[in-house]
């Protein structure tokens with residue numbers, strides 16, 4: 001079986017949803033669960049400072065339904081001092097796993113010494129992991145990039161340090177700090193990391209199809225895969241990879257793009273306060289619209305909407321006017337346009 005076990009958590013299949021700010025929240029997770037094939041869900045990055053004071057019933061970062069399980073919560077911090085309180089909050093929230101963000105390349109995050117900058121501050125990164133490890137018995141993972149620039153020795157030393165301090169699983173987004181998404185991911189570096197640590201290593205970056213998944217696994221030798229933008233665009237990518245790559249029998253479900261979109265809107269309307277809805281719909285539409293040849297038109301219409309109702313109506317008109325021929329090559333088994 002290809003499943004991963006870290007502590008008492010079984011990740012089966014070894015396919016993980018990526019943390020993505022503004023995207024990986026409850027409504028998206030529900031969409032993913034509907035299709036199956038996800039072994040571990042995630043939140044977006046959560047500031048250790050704000051987390052303990054957020055109200056989980058109304059915070060768009062913390063809203064969660066029971067079906068969203070298992071769920072890993074990702075923490076963003078620049079130092080070890082606040083991690084204890086944040087982990088206490090995660091225990092109260094019944095987190096299934098805790099992930100430490102050591103890969104975010106944003107300048108705003110880096111200014112505070114968090115994200116990928118921690119790979120340049122290994123002593124602080126060590127303190128953060130040691131403190132987190134001391135405060136929780138939950139599975140503890142870290143998500144990194146390849147570093148600031150090519151330096152395999154430094155990268156391997158960093159990964160060994162993480163393992164030595166008690167990290168149970170490592171996810172590697174196979175790009176350097178400044179590399180944009182347009183740059184091909186460097187999966188071969190993950191094979192180098194695999195040589196020097198024993199904990200499960202998850203490969204991430206640039207997986208948009210079953211072919212990408214197969215190639216990434218063969219180049220990296222990774223123990224599992226994490227999908228981000230590919231899964232937002234095509235939520236049925238998880239079961240496709242689970243079936244094709246891991247031979248798992250995930251039941252097939254018809255894919256109706258308008259239905260997926262409507263269910264996403266309904267989840268936002270039902271459970272999120274009004275100010276948190278439209279921005280999240282726009283962020284989702286940016287990727288989801290790629291399923292249509294003229295998807296930029298859908299994205300622009302939703303982007304320029306000033307209310308959920310307006311966005312919904314415009315999207316409805318777009319779907320109604322879209323024929324099967326207007327679909328981009330989605331690769332979905334069964335597609336209903338209307």
Ligand SMILES: Cc1cc2nc3c(=O)[nH]c(=O)nc-3n(C[C@H](O)[C@H](O)[C@H](O)COP(=O)(O)O)c2cc1C
Pocket residue numbers: 018019020021022023044045074101103104143173204205206207226227228229230
């Ligand atoms: C909009 C957006 C927000 C992101 N936010 C986070 C985040 O909160 N934490 C994190 O570790 N990575 C974040 N990432 C990076 C993704 O987790 C992932 O590493 C990256 O998108 C590459 O995977 P993909 O090619 O499958 O999308 C974000 C990426 C995107 C596109």
